[in-house]
Amino acid sequence: MRKSFIFFLYVVGMMQFKAQDKIDKAVQNLEQNYTQEKVYVLLDKDNYVVGDNIYFKSFVFNGYGRSTISTTLFVELYDHSKNLVDKRTIALKNGEGDGSFALTEALKEDVYYFRAYTTWMANFPEEFNFMKQVPIYNPNSEQRLILNKNTKWTANAFPESGNFIDNISTKFAVRLYSEGIPPESWSGYVIDPEKPNEKLTTFKGLDKNVGIFTITPKFGKTYKVVVEDNKGTKQTIALPAVANSGINLQLVNDPKGISYQIKGTALPQGLQGYSIVGTINNVMVYRANIKTSNNEASSIIPTKVSNDETAVLNITIFDEKQNPVAQRLFFVNPKKLNLDEPTLNFSLNNEPRAFNSFDIEPNEDYTNYTVLVRENQPSESKSENTLLSAKWLTGDFTSSIFNPSQYFGKTANPEAFDALLISEKWKRFDWESLLSGKTPEFTYKPQNNLSFKGKVTNNGRFLPNKSINLLLKTENSDKSFVPAMTDDNGFIYLDNIYFDEPLTISYYLNKDKKQVSESDNLNISFQSLVSNIPYKNNLPPTNYQLVNSGQTSNPAIAKALQNKKNQQILKTTNEEETLIEEVKVTAEKVDKKAELDKELSSGRFSSMDATIFDFVNDNKDAQSSFNILQWLQGRVAGVTFTMDSSGNYIPSIRGSQASLFLDEMPTDASMISSLPVSNIAMVKVIKTGGLVSNAIAIYTKRGNMLSEEDKTTEKVNKTVLRGYDKSIEFELPDITSDAYKKIKTDTRETLYWNPKLSQEGSLAPRAKFFNNDDAKNREIIIISFDKDDKMLYYNEVK
Numbered sequence: 001m002r003k004s005f006i007f008f009l010y011v012v013g014m015m016q017f018k019a020q021d022k023i024d025k026a027v028q029n030l031e032q033n034y035t036q037e038k039v040y041v042l043l044d045k046d047n048y049v050v051g052d053n054i055y056f057k058s059f060v061f062n063g064y065g066r067s068t069i070s071t072t073l074f075v076e077l078y079d080h081s082k083n084l085v086d087k088r089t090i091a092l093k094n095g096e097g098d099g100s101f102a103l104t105e106a107l108k109e110d111v112y113y114f115r116a117y118t119t120w121m122a123n124f125p126e127e128f129n130f131m132k133q134v135p136i137y138n139p140n141s142e143q144r145l146i147l148n149k150n151t152k153w154t155a156n157a158f159p160e161s162g163n164f165i166d167n168i169s170t171k172f173a174v175r176l177y178s179e180g181i182p183p184e185s186w187s188g189y190v191i192d193p194e195k196p197n198e199k200l201t202t203f204k205g206l207d208k209n210v211g212i213f214t215i216t217p218k219f220g221k222t223y224k225v226v227v228e229d230n231k232g233t234k235q236t237i238a239l240p241a242v243a244n245s246g247i248n249l250q251l252v253n254d255p256k257g258i259s260y261q262i263k264g265t266a267l268p269q270g271l272q273g274y275s276i277v278g279t280i281n282n283v284m285v286y287r288a289n290i291k292t293s294n295n296e297a298s299s300i301i302p303t304k305v306s307n308d309e310t311a312v313l314n315i316t317i318f319d320e321k322q323n324p325v326a327q328r329l330f331f332v333n334p335k336k337l338n339l340d341e342p343t344l345n346f347s348l349n350n351e352p353r354a355f356n357s358f359d360i361e362p363n364e365d366y367t368n369y370t371v372l373v374r375e376n377q378p379s380e381s382k383s384e385n386t387l388l389s390a391k392w393l394t395g396d397f398t399s400s401i402f403n404p405s406q407y408f409g410k411t412a413n414p415e416a417f418d419a420l421l422i423s424e425k426w427k428r429f430d431w432e433s434l435l436s437g438k439t440p441e442f443t444y445k446p447q448n449n450l451s452f453k454g455k456v457t458n459n460g461r462f463l464p465n466k467s468i469n470l471l472l473k474t475e476n477s478d479k480s481f482v483p484a485m486t487d488d489n490g491f492i493y494l495d496n497i498y499f500d501e502p503l504t505i506s507y508y509l510n511k512d513k514k515q516v517s518e519s520d521n522l523n524i525s526f527q528s529l530v531s532n533i534p535y536k537n538n539l540p541p542t543n544y545q546l547v548n549s550g551q552t553s554n555p556a557i558a559k560a561l562q563n564k565k566n567q568q569i570l571k572t573t574n575e576e577e578t579l580i581e582e583v584k585v586t587a588e589k590v591d592k593k594a595e596l597d598k599e600l601s602s603g604r605f606s607s608m609d610a611t612i613f614d615f616v617n618d619n620k621d622a623q624s625s626f627n628i629l630q631w632l633q634g635r636v637a638g639v640t641f642t643m644d645s646s647g648n649y650i651p652s653i654r655g656s657q658a659s660l661f662l663d664e665m666p667t668d669a670s671m672i673s674s675l676p677v678s679n680i681a682m683v684k685v686i687k688t689g690g691l692v693s694n695a696i697a698i699y700t701k702r703g704n705m706l707s708e709e710d711k712t713t714e715k716v717n718k719t720v721l722r723g724y725d726k727s728i729e730f731e732l733p734d735i736t737s738d739a740y741k742k743i744k745t746d747t748r749e750t751l752y753w754n755p756k757l758s759q760e761g762s763l764a765p766r767a768k769f770f771n772n773d774d775a776k777n778r779e780i781i782i783i784s785f786d787k788d789d790k791m792l793y794y795n796e797v798k
Helices: 022-033 387-394 404-408 414-422 431-435 555-600 620-624 628-632 669-673
Strands: 038-043 053-062 072-078 084-091 096-102 110-117 130-137 144-147 153-159 170-178 186-192 195-204 210-215 224-229 234-238 246-254 257-265 275-280 283-290 296-301 311-318 324-332 344-346 355-360 368-375 450-458 467-473 480-485 491-497 503-509 522-528 544-547 609-614 639-643 649-653 659-662 665-667 680-688 695-700 717-721 750-758 766-770 778-785 791-797
Touching: 022 275, 022 283, 022 431, 038 110, 038 130, 038 387, 053 072, 053 110, 053 387, 053 750, 072 096, 084 096, 084 639, 130 555, 153 224, 153 234, 170 224, 170 414, 186 210, 195 210, 210 414, 246 311, 246 324, 257 311, 257 324, 283 311, 311 387, 324 414, 368 766, 387 404, 387 791, 404 414, 480 491, 503 522, 522 717, 555 609, 555 680, 628 639, 628 649, 628 669, 628 680, 628 695, 649 669, 649 695, 659 669, 750 766
Parallel strands: 659 695
Antiparallel strands: 038 053, 053 096, 072 084, 072 110, 110 130, 144 544, 153 170, 170 210, 186 195, 186 224, 224 234, 246 257, 257 296, 275 283, 275 311, 311 324, 344 355, 355 766, 368 750, 368 778, 450 491, 450 522, 467 480, 467 503, 503 717, 609 680, 639 649, 659 665, 680 695, 778 791
16 A cells, blocks of 8 residues: 655654664554455445345445455345345456345345455454445335334543543543434533532534533543433433543644644653654554653644545554553545546436436546436435445444545535544554554455365265366357366365356366266366355344334335336236247247256156256246355245355255255255356256155256357366356336336336446447436436546536
8 A cells, every 4th residue: 555645754842763663663563464455335225125136336445545455355145133145256356346136035024234345354353344234125024124213322422532631621522322313413511510500511413423522620520421312312421530640632634734732741751752653544654752841742744645635644642661642533634535526418307207318528547437326315314325434434433423424525514523533443453462563363365366176086086196187168258278286185276267157167187088988977076265254243233123014104115115016017018928929838848848857867866746947948037146046045835045154055845954966966055056057957846756855956058958169069077167246237227118108107216327337439438317207306426546546426416
């Protein structure tokens, strides 16, 4: 990471610091061992209904620039019981990636949790993972999800720099914490418990998170703060005990930079020997030692501007024994975020279902854009976290902050933001560990792209130190020849490979091809070395709850449910249009399914009580699924699925765990998870009545089921690997179709989504979409980065 702020100023009254003292060694440890990543994920909507697709764009930062540490992002969906519902493995390029989830009808109405993280992030506390609550509604669920607006709150008070010293005027930040919607307004006052009816000072909340007051304490006295919301709820907070000695650090913005003042009380040698250290993103950017024997010192840190002009500065004061005694967080240049804005050519029509478009004027510094157009649904209870607030605030702080985006908008209140930072601590490291020389335990190392470990066997026996030939092929790539040698334990490794469509691997022993035959019984079983890491902590609390009856009163949810009904109307209409053709080929399909079963199944897997799915002649909708077991959910009576901690679907038939077979060989769920659906010919669910029962048998496509090109190739052993997950394509509706004319009320919320909009030839990047029936206020979000990680950002309602 480049240093965006280089202060290193020797201030009047300061002296140059000694080489390699305890603080220097701690800072060296910090800069070498504490590089960390943070994630923000933009979702196309806030609420979803089963049958929807969740579209998302992820941004991974190392500090304030896009990260080059990780090339893989793991994205997971949990239910409220912390069961893993689904997962995606997303490729990152310059810290960016995109994907989608298809929400199946089997999901119950509930609040779900959207988690995103990199392998490198797993070396640090889970609290820094991206986590977002996602309500998902299902009109067929027995229980309804509602928002509990009567959320309780708590409050606390924090002295500036953490110290409350005798006879030093001290600024306090009062912080409200709420699991959901905070009070609309609130205020407070300070009292001496010995004179409870006398208000020493009063204050009002600057926003729904923080308020501020100043008080000069006396040693031996105790003080309390009474906080009251607009509904009359009160809470009394005891302020910290007043110390008879120590220091207080005060920071304010100054036209010339950052002005700081240090005040001490009862210091035998004054501030002599004290040190000041400033860090940004775990990198030291300021250091000075104090030589004055006075109890006070002040100066200005001039900010030398570079590409990144804004950041959270962490200032720490060390005493003469180099122990941290005061700490303060401060936001540098809060009114100057150093953002570019796109030049847009708008020509918007507000008529229902009207066609709309806008162009982004070409800019040689910005080549790819993330563009989202959705219906704006303002709400007083909405807590919004944008890319700006994630980059500069919530990505580094884990406490609950209501509507963090407010601190980075055009009407932001710098005083409120500063009060918020007074109430926070930088938790990505602690000085005690650094000064003692401790370093994080790096259990997980970042890897380039994907890696796999293959177990090579012949007739069930391992083959150590053998030469293996591999042919790698995807649908849209040429074949690649890769020679490999098994290690002493019979394993081969595929390192640093990138593919986002099924990868077919043909393999054979490196010997005379005339000797290669099926009797070799060569088998390679691959296991991914880049895999997700189960979430260990408790999920964050939610103010959503399930009730047994009732209908939603939220207009946004009502529109989402109406949109689901609209999609069902469109689906039914399309099915009616193709019904005649389906009748014509039904008998033919039945015959082909029977022929396929006869071709693939042995007598051992024959059963009268079996359900067969033919993927050669039918069930084309399964091709969009990432996992065949996920696709099977809800399609066979008595068959249920649970997901283990690794994200594998475990099947059960009538309450008992089912056996899994791949081409009639026993296998496990992890192998099926990596098997692309496009490589499957047939699935047979066998309940009872045969030599094999309580089982799911999966059959891969044979040579006569392949493309013409593959039919002419030599038949060798094959396996198929699943790589990075590609997003489902966002499709604009055909508003002009006869089917769409049956839709009485168009309530689509997401009108346009493109995570990779780019310029085509000499044409400007253009976003095209259709209005819904009520899209007069459209929220338009545009995001891009140049090669130096300067952000282009636009978020307006048009």
